[in-house]
Amino acid sequence: EAGVTQFPSHSVIEKGQTVTLRCDPISGHDNLYWYRRVMGKEIKFLLHFVKESKQDESGMPNNRFLAERTGGTYSTLKVQPAELEDSGVYFCASTPLRGSRSGANVLTFGAGSRLTVL
Amino acid sequence: DAKTTQPNSMESNEEEPVHLPCNHSTISGTDYIHWYRQLPSQGPEYVIHGLTSNVNNRMASLAIAEDRKSSTLILHRATLRDAAVYYCILRRDNNAGNMLTFGGGTRLMVKP
Numbered sequence: 001e002a003g004v005t006q007f008p009s010h011s012v013i014e015k016g017q018t019v020t021l022r023c024d025p026i027s028g029h030d031n032l033y034w035y036r037r038v039m040g041k042e043i044k045f046l047l048h049f050v051k052e053s054k055q056d057e058s059g060m061p062n063n064r065f066l067a068e069r070t071g072g073t074y075s076t077l078k079v080q081p082a083e084l085e086d087s088g089v090y091f092c093a094s095t096p097l098r099g100s101r102s103g104a105n106v107l108t109f110g111a112g113s114r115l116t117v118l
Numbered sequence: 119d120a121k122t123t124q125p126n127s128m129e130s131n132e133e134e135p136v137h138l139p140c141n142h143s144t145i146s147g148t149d150y151i152h153w154y155r156q157l158p159s160q161g162p163e164y165v166i167h168g169l170t171s172n173v174n175n176r177m178a179s180l181a182i183a184e185d186r187k188s189s190t191l192i193l194h195r196a197t198l199r200d201a202a203v204y205y206c207i208l209r210r211d212n213n214a215g216n217m218l219t220f221g222g223g224t225r226l227m228v229k230p
Contacts, residue, residue, distance in 0.1 A: 004161075033217055033218075035217075035218075035220075042220050042221060042222055043156075043162065043220040044220070045217040045218070045219065048217055056217065059217075091161050091162070093161070093162075104150055104167065104169075104209075105209070106152075106164045106167065107154075107162075107164065107218060108164070109161030109162045109163065110161050111159075111160055111161050112160075112161050
């Protein structure tokens with residue numbers, strides 16, 4: 001079974017430019033999450049999709065970040081315009097939809113996309 | 119979500135057992151105890167989880183205190199590949215708030 005795939009593995013852009021990160025979850029996983037770790041900080045939740053719907057986007061830092069999951073398969077996270085403080089590693093994770101037993105759900109993470117904003 | 123407390127770092131010798139502690143004194147009855155680890159330059163990786171009883175899998179064992187206010191992740195024979203940051207996370211068993219809340223974790227260093 002293929003794991004969670006993220007692309008690109010590393011992106012270097014200048015402040016003010018736009019970057020789009022992509023996440024392909026495990027096939028059949030309806031739950032998709034985005035997380036990020038900025039330099040020196042803990043891994044933080046950004047948002048959660050259930051299929052194509054945003055279930056929780058409470059962690060999105062501001063309106064420069066736009067996440068989409070059209071068709072409920074892969075997801076993109078666009079940063080426009082990028083700022084220096086957006087540098088970090090962006091992780092995607094997925095898990096099957098299992099109704100109310102969410103406490104036991106195990107997340108499978110991708111290797112992350114490192115974003116460097118100069 | 120209830121908070122967990124872990125030591126910042128621990129050291130172990132290769133081939134020896136490692137006991138990684140986690141305190142979660144405000145745990146609720148529906149909280150599962152999850153452990154993830156992050157190897158260098160990789161995403162977090164699931165290790166083990168449990169609710170009330172001790173659990174074993176091919177990677178590790180999880181010992182849960184009777185009052186559930188603490189737990190211990192046990193690596194039976196540490197290898198150099200086990201050097202990572204280990205996160206103890208509580209997950210509530212409900213439909214909302216499905217995300218994991220990461221703390222600082224414990225950085226495990228394994229000496230040859």
